[in-house]
Amino acid sequence: MRQPRSQALGPAVDRIAVDPNRHLRQNLHRAILFFPPTAGFGILSLVHASSLVSPHILPVKLIIMLPMQIHCRALLFDMDGVLVDSTPAVARVWTAWASRFGLDPAEVVHQAHGRPSIATIRELLPTADHHAEDLAIQKAEIEDLEDVIALPGTTQLLSALPPDRFAVVTSATRALAVVRLRAAGFAIPKHLVTSSDIQRGKPDPEPYLRGARILGLSPADCIVIEDAPAGIQSGKAAGSRVLALRTTVPDSALRAAGADWIVNDCSNIHLQPIDRNSDLLLELT
Secondary structure, rough: OOOOOOEEOOOOOOEEEOOOOOOOOOOEEEEEEOOOOOOOOOEEEEOHHHHHHOOOOOEEEEEEEEEEEEEEEEEEEOOOOEEEOOHHHHHHHHHHHHHOOOOOHHHHHHHOOOOOOHHHHHHHHHOOOOOHHHHHHHHHHHHOOOOOOOOOOOHHHHHHOOHHEEEOOOOOOHHHHHHHHHHOOOOOOOOOOEEEEEEEEOOOOOHHHHHHOOOOOOOEEEEEEEEHHHHHHHHHOOOOOOEOOOOOOHHHHHHHHHHEEEOOOOHHHOOOOOOOOOOOEEEEO
């Protein structure tokens, strides 16, 4: 079985020298490479060793930030908050719904993000007609497409990916996913997993297990790109590594959910040129 790999690559820097007269000299150094798990950079720390050789050389430490590079076979994208900014529309729909039942709108909006709508309804209204309320939410969300737009970097990233190397895995219904993707200017992807296709939604692993399966891959060969704690937990439970985006919740929530890396948005993800049968190579900046 292919083992997932991640590594930082960059120019090797192994020598630097500074003396009291600012004359450049070459001296040996000791290089240490380490990777903060939530950053888009590897850090190359060069510890000056010349003071051990000559007392006339000032000890220095040079830290070089290197873009992190990650290998995988495919990407599994969440939709809302990753590809599409639907936050204002989601807030309007759930705020109106919460007001009908005397619930705290801010708490309801927070709880609803990244999960199938019916799961939120069941938790907040245990005795309600869940199916009827879910249909009402779906209808309102499909009709409210004002200011639904593509998030930064998404169009470029998807256009660079071969169609069989990614899937969109969303908690939205298929009908809602289609209208939101189109409203944001995306073509409907070849591989799309929605709440209409599964029995158990995020944070259960089923959505991302299905996403990997329709690509013919192991979840361990895929990187999940998510913005919501429930989605991060789903991806990790499925066995994938998870790249989280800062588009919705604080870093602390992303880390607590288990994110392997954190970047601002998809504009920080750069796909390097690949051959048809080779791994994808992502560079995080």
